[in-house]
Amino acid sequence: MRRAVLDRLQQLGDAIVPALVAALPDAHWHLQRNIVALLRDAGRDAIARLADGGASLARLLESPELALRSAVVPLLVALDATRAEAVRRGVTDPE
Numbered sequence: 001m002r003r004a005v006l007d008r009l010q011q012l013g014d015a016i017v018p019a020l021v022a023a024l025p026d027a028h029w030h031l032q033r034n035i036v037a038l039l040r041d042a043g044r045d046a047i048a049r050l051a052d053g054g055a056s057l058a059r060l061l062e063s064p065e066l067a068l069r070s071a072v073v074p075l076l077v078a079l080d081a082t083r084a085e086a087v088r089r090g091v092t093d094p095e
Helices: 002-011 013-023 029-042 044-048 055-062 066-078 083-092
Strands: none
Touching (some): 002 013, 002 029, 029 044, 029 055, 066 083
8 A cells, every 4th residue: 555655646756846845844754754765766856956955854864763864865965965964974873
């Protein structure tokens, strides 16, 4: 069921990126990880157009959940505005 929902959302393309980003702050970490996967699938160009320059994604680096931090680092590395911090955090993460 989860995969079917993610597949359907992915079919909607770039149009869902703003809604996905808006849902990030209040979502449970499992949902945040799924949103990150959808954003990854949307591609670098879609993510680069985020109004906040990736700051909403960078906040996920503060999560206590390793799975979420690990999922978001590659997205942040792909963005010029967040690359340096993502690399630093990825390398220094104690887990």
